[in-house]
Amino acid sequence: MPKNRHVPERSCVACGAKTPKAQLIRFVRTSQGPIIVDTTGKEAGRxxxxxxxxxxxxKAIGKRALERSFKKDLSVKDLEPVRTYYEANIAPQTATQ
Ligand SMILES: [Zn+2]
Known part of the structure; x- marks a missing residue:
């Protein structure tokens, strides 16, 4: 009988829901400051x-949920990679030209 695979779960910093890690997007705070979107899940850092x-x-971008999570003031520039990823991959796509 195969063992049940343990599915690691993490909490979303905005809504707090526990979700299997594979379905979440990971962010890493680099030592230089900017937040990077870790699409490989292998970046070192918090x-x-x-x-x-x-x-x-x-919420993460506008209401500073990420800032609270990282316990650090983030500038607009630090959050830019997050916003860019959001606009390209997450935001509802509208038919604007
Ligand atoms: Zn969420």
Whole structure:
């Protein structure tokens, strides 16, 4: 009988829901300051997780949920990679030209 595979779970920093790690996006705070989106899951550093719900990203960027998680003031520039990723991959795509 195969063993049950343990699925690691993490909490989204915005909504707090526990979700299997593989379904979350990981962020890493680099020592230089900027937050990077860790698409490989292998970047070293302090990590934070967000689920793929646009509302959560809005909270993370606009309401500073990521800042609270990293316990650090983040500038607009530090959050730029997060916003870029959000706009490219998470934000509801509208048919604007
Ligand atoms: Zn969430």
């Amino acid at each position: 990590g934070a997780y967000l689920c793929r719900i646009p509302d959560c990203w809005e």
